[in-house]
Amino acid sequence: MxxxxxxxxxxxxxxxxxxxxxxxxxxxxxxxxxxxxxxxxxxxxxxxxxxxxxxxxxxxxxxxxxxxxxxxxxxxxxxxxxxxxxxxxxxxxxxxxxxxxxxxxxxxxxxxxxxxxxxxxxxxxxxxxxxxxxxxxxxxxxxxxxxxxxxxxxxxxxxxxxxxxxxxxxxxxxxxxCVISNYSAGRDSNRGGCVQSCRHKYNLSDPKTDEKLGSEHIMNxxxxxxxxxxxxxxxxxxxxxxxxxxxxxxxxxxxxxxxxxxxxxxxxxxxxxxxxxxxxxxxxxxxxxxxxxxxxxxxxxxxxxxxxxxINYEFTHYQKKVDYVGCVRDKIGNSIFSETKINLNVGETLLCISPNNAPFSFKLESLHNSLNEQVDKINPNSIFRFDNQKIDQHSVLAKLINN
Ligand code: SF4
Incomplete structure (x- = not known):
């Protein structure tokens, strides 16, 4: 063996x-x-x-x-x-x-x-x-x-x-x-252009009676x-x-x-x-x-x-439990410098996925913008700072949905 x-x-x-x-x-x-x-x-x-x-x-x-x-x-x-x-x-x-x-x-x-x-x-x-x-x-x-x-x-x-x-x-x-994408959208899936035609909705009906058959997501x-x-x-x-x-x-x-x-x-x-x-x-x-x-x-x-x-006959959209916030860019002492792709508010709970530790959640107790001003909220596509001892560099932050 x-x-x-x-x-x-x-x-x-x-x-x-x-x-x-x-x-x-x-x-x-x-x-x-x-x-x-x-x-x-x-x-x-x-x-x-x-x-x-x-x-x-x-x-x-x-x-x-x-x-x-x-x-x-x-x-x-x-x-x-x-x-x-x-x-x-x-x-x-x-x-x-x-x-x-x-x-x-x-x-x-x-x-x-x-x-x-x-x-x-x-x-x-x-x-x-x-x-x-x-x-x-x-x-x-x-x-x-x-x-x-x-x-x-x-x-x-x-x-x-x-x-x-x-x-x-x-x-x-x-x-x-597969060439569905070639025929339906003129984009060649075998040369990197697939439009994911299989995820689209299709009507399947009996040609004799027009009776609708089964799900609309037949190839998803x-x-x-x-x-x-x-x-x-x-x-x-x-x-x-x-x-x-x-x-x-x-x-x-x-x-x-x-x-x-x-x-x-x-x-x-x-x-x-x-x-x-x-x-x-x-x-x-x-x-x-x-x-x-x-x-x-x-x-x-x-x-x-x-x-x-x-096959998922029920839906074609994505389901998820967290939204992506951004990557931690730097850590100086306990200060974490991270980007955010979404709105953030003081008091919200984030999730840290770390390369070195098990994932953990934490509360944003205070926030500073890129000018180092203390603020209550941060807009998307900006860099912000907060304090956290446990988070290490290269971590990725996410926000729990409906928290
Ligand atoms: S993702 Fe869908 S449309 Fe694209 S190649 Fe695969 S089966 Fe065909």
């Missing part, structure tokens, strides 16, 4: 700030998009100098950076991709994530960057993994429709690093291969949450657990990284020491994940092929 290995925690980073937040909150690695070919046209994305800066930070922290290059290429894309790859090669990221066979060939021919095969390549069996292994891939990110049980066999039979998604928004299509996938499956993922030898969300907020990145860091460490140490993994503890992780906006959760394809219970 292979030795139990702690899987890597891989977090999304839409920009440099989010990448550093993910590292502070426990990510072992981040995946980022460059300004081209990264399937998230509307995320901030990284220029080449920004990628260089991030890689420098990552090296200092002993963390990894993977660059996503997973759009499907057309013939006219080839020369720009070659030019881009040559520049990327000089920066030495830890991997590029690719789905297109042609782009994968360019990566192996023109660079020495390790190749990770994107989930968009829909690898769902050991033969697919072996194919990619024989064509130079270091890691395969399996299709989202592959169960943890199947991962176990795929790893045993192909012996290549495997990565799977553990958390985040899901697509109603097979491994993200719930978000994935894999806390309960974490012990089997570790047992299956999966090398990397990935959180979706390069377009999500600082709060989402910090909270998801923090929860999964704790959950992976907890489950791994219980399994190593042969002690009981307490369901109550797993439930507390799930509860913290549900604070941040979500479309309700399912285990997607982790236990079995996704089916009815992976």
């Amino acid at each position: 292979k030795e139990l290995k702690k899987p890597e925690l891989l977090c999304p980073a839409g920009n440099l700030e989010k990448a550093l937040l993910a590292f502070h909150f426990g990510a072992d690695a981040v995946y980022i998009g460059g300004t081209v070919f990264g399937l998230r046209k509307y995320a901030d994305n990284f220029s080449l100098p920004e990628i260089k800066t991030l890689i420098k930070h990552a090296r200092q922290l002993n963390k990894a950076v993977y660059v996503v290059l997973n759009a499907f290429a057309h013939n006219d894309d080839i020369q720009p991709i070659i030019d881009y790859l040559k520049e990327l090669d000089a920066l030495k990221p830890d991997a590029v994530i690719v789905s297109d066979l042609g782009v994968a060939t360019l990566v192996t021919n023109y660079t020495s960057i390790p190749l990770h095969v994107s989930t968009q390549a829909s690898v769902s069996n050991a033969w697919g993994s072996l194919f990619w292994k024989n064509h130079g891939a270091k890691r395969v990110i399996l299709a989202r429709e592959v169960s943890v049980e199947d991962c176990k066999t795929i790893f045993k039979d192909s012996d290549i690093e495997l990565e799977i998604f553990i958390h985040g928004a899901m697509c109603a299509s097979y491994s993200g291969k 996938a719930k978000d994935l949450m894999g806390i309960d499956q974490l012990p089997s993922m570790i047992k299956a030898g999966i090398a990397s657990l990935k959180i979706e969300g390069r377009m999500k907020s600082n709060l989402y990145v910090a909270n998801a990284a923090s929860v999964y860091r704790q959950a992976i460490d907890y489950c791994y140490s219980c399994m190593k020491d042969n002690t009981l993994i307490e369901q109550e503890k797993l439930n507390s992780f799930k509860d913290q994940l549900s604070w941040i906006s979500n479309r309700s959760f399912s285990s997607g394809g982790l236990d079995h092929r996704p089916f009815r219970d992976s």
Whole structure:
């Protein structure tokens, strides 16, 4: 039996700030998009100098950076991709994530960057993994429709690093291969332009009687949450657990990284020491994940092929228990300097999500604006100061809704 290995925690980073937040909150690695070919046209994305800066930070922290290059290429894309790859090669990221066979060939021919095969390549069996292994891939990110049980066999039979998604928004299509957005809005989902047509309302009626059938939200996938499956993922030898969300907020990145860091460490140490993994503890992780906006959760394809219970027929909006306030920018003595994106008033209760401590709530006893004047309220998009001994730098603040 292979030795139990702690899987890597891989977090999304839409920009440099989010990448550093993910590292502070426990990510072992981040995946980022460059300004081209990264399937998230509307995320901030990284220029080449920004990628260089991030890689420098990552090296200092002993963390990894993977660059996503997973759009499907057309013939006219080839020369720009070659030019881009040559520049990327000089920066030495830890991997590029690719789905297109042609782009994968360019990566192996023109660079020495390790190749990770994107989930968009829909690898769902050991033969697919072996194919990619024989064509130079270091890691395969399996299709989202592959169960943890199947991962176990795929790893045993192909012996290549495997990565799977553990958390985040899901697509109603097979491994993200979908053209509804192209047809309904003229935006290509396979080149980063998806308008999320699956979240829209649709009328389903009997053509003979015009009778309305079922729900209006027929393709609205719930978000994935894999806390309960974490012990089997570790047992299956999966090398990397990935959180979706390069377009999500600082709060989402910090909270998801923090929860999964704790959950992976907890489950791994219980399994190593042969002690009981307490369901109550797993439930507390799930509860913290549900604070941040979500479309309700399912285990997607982790236990079995996704089916009815992976779709949210009730609503398409997000539900959440907290609003994002901002990131702590500095701490001098007990004085905390933070940004706020929303209105704040003296006496309100905030929540602190910290990279070093369990989350805790506290009351804003007094407030100072950026001119250091004592005030009763702070307007959105400003810097404010308050005193708190417990809060540390890099913490993220949120406001409990309806407190
Ligand atoms: S429209 Fe929905 S199912 Fe299709 S690619 Fe976009 S998010 Fe996925």
